[in-house]
Amino acid sequence: MQKEKVCSKKKCFSPEVIKRLSLYLRDLKNLQEQEVEVISSDEITKMLDISSAQFRKDLSYFGEFGKRGVGYEVSFLIRELEKILGIYRWWDIALVGVGRLGSALLGFSGFPQFKLRITAAFDNDRKKIGKAISGVEVKSLEEMPAVIKKGGIEIGMICVPPQFAQSIAERMVGAGIKSILNFAPVSIKLPAEGIYIANVDMACELQTLVYFLNRRH
Amino acid sequence: MQKEKVCSKKKCFSPEVIKRLSLYLRDLKNLQEQEVEVISSDEITKMLDISSAQFRKDLSYFGEFGKRGVGYEVSFLIRELEKILGIYRWWDIALVGVGRLGSALLGFSGFPQFKLRITAAFDNDRKKIGKAISGVEVKSLEEMPAVIKKGGIEIGMICVPPQFAQSIAERMVGAGIKSILNFAPVSIKLPAEGIYIANVDMACELQTLVYFLNRRH
The missing domain is CATH 1.10.10.10 (Winged helix-like DNA-binding domain superfamily/Winged helix DNA-binding domain)
Structure with missing residues (x-):
């Protein structure tokens, strides 16, 4: 949070x-x-x-x-x-978890106007590794640390199932990631100071709407 | 907003x-x-x-x-x-725009624990209409008002390209939708009072992270 x-x-x-x-x-x-x-x-x-x-x-x-x-x-x-907002240079993003949400984010058209771009994508599914989605080649998780370090990538995006989110976050931070946008519906705890985590949980976003609706009934 | x-x-x-x-x-x-x-x-x-x-x-x-x-x-x-939060009954959701993000939301596992479920999905692409995605049949946009009215659906989810978001929102509200979660990267204006709109813009979520990163450099 x-x-x-x-x-x-x-x-x-x-x-x-x-x-x-x-x-x-x-x-x-x-x-x-x-x-x-x-x-x-x-x-x-x-x-x-x-x-x-x-x-x-x-x-x-x-x-x-x-x-x-x-x-x-x-x-x-x-x-x-x-x-x-700091939009004077491009910010590269590493995405982990190329499922439906991850693929949707790889194709999201709203990033470039904020100088944001996903430049690396990782998955552990052999059927996905090596394929390009929206122009980004999916690589294996083993390659992640080297790619993040080499690219100086500081932003990570987590789109894996909840039970894997914590360990992926730790591996990202170990490789040099400084801030994480977490789409997995689970809270991530990191020991390192100065790492920023923001969560997007679709159900929690909807809950605000339900709260309003509920007060009308 | x-x-x-x-x-x-x-x-x-x-x-x-x-x-x-x-x-x-x-x-x-x-x-x-x-x-x-x-x-x-x-x-x-x-x-x-x-x-x-x-x-x-x-x-x-x-x-x-x-x-x-x-x-x-x-x-x-x-x-x-x-x-x-009002989680004492199920809340049905109508989703418009079964692209990659829409499909990802149809399969999102985090909704049921909040008693949220997408029960209707609409698109104008003939190749998608009639197909079932995560158990929900995609219907044409023409069918939307009747389905929303018949089901008493009050929550809408917009996953269409930005140029169509405003008119979809208006048609949803016309059919009885009371609150909207908008994923299109554009602000929706509605004349009706008492309609709640929440926006999820992936780029804006990321911008908070960039702001933090930027202050470190």
């Missing part, structure tokens, strides 16, 4: 702030493609379906980006968000 | 609280399978890799569940979390 607070030069805030900034950036890029140059605070929050107070608060951790009465210049805001 | 606050009888809190409660529940169920009956606050937070303050705060929105000096009774805490 993610640590509950991170700190910038200005203040401490929840990792959710970073996730929302990524969503703002994604939608601003869509606007830029539609050749929108300036957007008001009202328009931006309507587009994002979020309160303007939340939007301003999220940005306020990092500086002042809008002009009172004028709004936000789209290209400027994109550049600033990219700086905050 | 999710609304930034929800309220219980006691207090208002972030939807992230609900997501964390789901993670607590998932891990407590794993403990129960290992026949652990009582767990201390220290053990539980170590297992979850989260501060004990965060854990107690998350629970405090809903009541008192531990005994000072004794800890938490696992089966009691599971029952209480299930009550809070």
